[in-house]
Amino acid sequence: MGNASPTRPPRLEDVASHAGVSHQTVSRVVNNHPNVSKATRERVEAAIAELGYRRNTAARSLVTRRSQIIGVLGTELAQYGPANTLLGVQQAAREAGYFVSIAALKESGADSIADAVRYFTDQGADGIIVIVPHDGTVQTLEGLNLAVPVVVVGAGSHGRFSGAMVDQKRGARLAVAHLISQGHRRIGHISGPLDWIDAAARAEGWREELTSARLADDLLLEGDWSAGSGYRMGQRLAAGRTATAVFVGNDQMALGLLRAFSEAGVRVPQDVSLVGFDDQPEAAYFTPPLTTVRQDFEELGRRCMDVMRTQIEDGAASSTTVVDPELVVRGSTSPLP
Amino acid sequence: MGNASPTRPPRLEDVASHAGVSHQTVSRVVNNHPNVSKATRERVEAAIAELGYRRNTAARSLVTRRSQIIGVLGTELAQYGPANTLLGVQQAAREAGYFVSIAALKESGADSIADAVRYFTDQGADGIIVIVPHDGTVQTLEGLNLAVPVVVVGAGSHGRFSGAMVDQKRGARLAVAHLISQGHRRIGHISGPLDWIDAAARAEGWREELTSARLADDLLLEGDWSAGSGYRMGQRLAAGRTATAVFVGNDQMALGLLRAFSEAGVRVPQDVSLVGFDDQPEAAYFTPPLTTVRQDFEELGRRCMDVMRTQIEDGAASSTTVVDPELVVRGSTSPLP
C-alpha cells in the first residue's frame, strides 16, 4: 500500500506512461483543459491518484512566469491590526490557490521598503500587498517602477496602486457623535502620529464632527499608538481637567489613559468618558470595559486579496475597497449628568 | 541611463555575452564559486550591475531542488506570542536568504494540519515550522511521513522533529518562587487549557515549586487563555477568597482577573497578588502594572530558524533549543503584611 520508497516524486512523464498517454495529456488533465475525452481524463486521474502525483511548482513557475506568490510587507506585523489583516489575506489567498510570503520591516524608511520589495520581486511574487500605513509609503513605491500589482492597505487608490481601507474618518465621526449625543461639549482627541494615514484621518473625522456641531476642536494631543504614550497624555489631561470626554486613537493608548486616570483619581466614565479605536479582544475587559470603534481587519485582508486577484487574473485597473467601521458601546462612556 | 524598456528581465546568457564569458562563468560568480579569476569576476559583476541582473528563483529551484522557502503554519498566528515568533523566524530567514510562507489554521485538528503541510510541500518548501502548541500536534505530524525538516515550536525534540521552546516550567517556578518569597502561602493558578503543552508545563512548574516549599497545590482553575475566561475565573476566586496570590497562565487572563477583582472590590496587590505570563507590551500599563514572566518570542523564532538551517544546510540531526524566561516585577505583587 503505502509506498515509502526514497525515490523522487513522480512527474508528468511517470503519470503519462502509467496511464498510457503522453505527458502533455496529463498536463491537460491537471490544468482542466477542455479538450480531453472523458475516458482519458478518468484514466489519467486514476494514475495521478495511484502515484500520488503533485505538480512541481518551480517547473510550472518557470514556464508560466507566474509564481502564485503574493508578498505581504509591513511594519508592526505583530500588532493586532496588521496581524489580523495578514490573516485575512492569507485565508483568501490560500482559498484561491495562492501562497503568501511575508517581510517584516523594522522601520518604514524608503530603503527598507525598497529592500523588501526587491526581496519579493526576486522571489517572483505575482503581487505585493503593503501594510505600511505611513504618509510617504505611496511615494516610495511610486519610485520603484514595479512590474506587478500593488495593493496599499490603509490608503485609497493612487495611480497604479490599489487601496484597501477601513473608513477611518467615518469611524472617528461615529465615536465623536456618540460622545456629543451624551451631552459632552468639550471633547479631546489623542491621535496617533499624524504622519500616519489612519491617525490623520481619525483626527480629521474628530474635527469635522466637532465643527459640524459647532464645538471647539482645540484639544488634540499626538501620541505614538503605544500604551506608554497614552499614559503620558493621560497624565497631562488629568492635570488639565479640561475635557469631559476623550476620543483616543487606538485601544492601547486608551489603556494607558485609563491607567493614568486611575492614578490621578479621575474616574471613568463618571468624570471623563473615553472612546477607543480598533476593538481588540482585550478592550472588553479593560477597567471599565472600553467603548470603541471596531475595525474588521480580517475582512480588510480578504478584500485586499480580492482586489489583487482581479488585477492579476483579469488584468483589471487599480481600485479601492472600503470597509465600514462599527461603534461598540461599553462602559467607558456615560451621559453627562 | 534608466532602461525602462518593457522587455524581459536579463538572464544569465545576457550577462554572459555582455561580459564576454560563458553563462556558466556568470553562474559561478553569482554563486560565489571559488574558481573564478579576479579579473573575470569583476568584469562579470560590472555586467550584472549594468544590466540589473537578478537570478530567476524558479529556474534555480527547479534544478537545485531547493526553494529557499520555509513554511510556517500555526493557529492563533495573530496573538502576541505566535505573531512575534513568526517575526523572529522571518527576520532570521531573510538574513539567511530564505523566504517565509505562512498558513494560518482555524483549528488544530489533524486534517487542517495535514492540509497546511501539503500546501507547503506543494510549494516545495525546504522546511516547515509548526506553531501549534497542542498536545497531539507531534503525533499528527509523525503520521505525515514528511521529507523535509520540521521544527515544532513549544515542544522538545521528538524523534525526527526538532523543537524550540521557552522553558515554561522554569518561568512558572520563577513566578511562584517570587510569590513565596513575599510570604504568600496560599497560591492559586489559572492555567491555560491543559491539553496545551505550555499550559501543562506552567501548571507543572507551579505545582513543583509549591511542593518543594511544602505548600498546598490544590487551587488550580483551567481557563482558555482569553481575557474573558480570566474574568470568569476571577469572579470565582473573588467569591471564594481563599488565595492571597494567583499565578495566571498569561497576561490576557490576568487582565480579565483584574477586571473581575476590581468589580468585586478585591484590591490588587493589597488583598491578592497577581503574576502573569508573557509580558505583552500592554502589561506594564494594566491597573496595577502587571508582574509577569517575560518570554522572548522573537529570539525563539530566530532560534527556530537556526535549528532549521543546521538541518537543511548541514544535514544535522534534530535538536532542541531552549530560551530562558525572565521574571519582571511590577506593581501587581506585594509582600504579605
Place this chain on the structure above:
DNA sequence: CCCGCTTGTGTTAGCGCTAACAAGTTTGTC
C-alpha cells in the same frame, strides 16, 4: 467524396538555471 471544421492527442522546443564533464592554461617540483 472531398472540403472545412471541430475534437482529441502527440511531438517538439524551450523557460533559466546548475551539475558534470571536458579542455585549455597556468603553476610548482625535481
Place this chain on the structure above:
DNA sequence: GACAAACTTGTTAGCGCTAACACAAGCGGG
C-alpha cells in the same frame, strides 16, 4: 625543461513543466 597538479573557463545535458504546432480521426454539407 618535462610532467603532474592545480586553477580557470567552456560545452553539454537536463531539471519538470507548458505553449505552440502537427496530425489524425470524426462529422456534416455541398
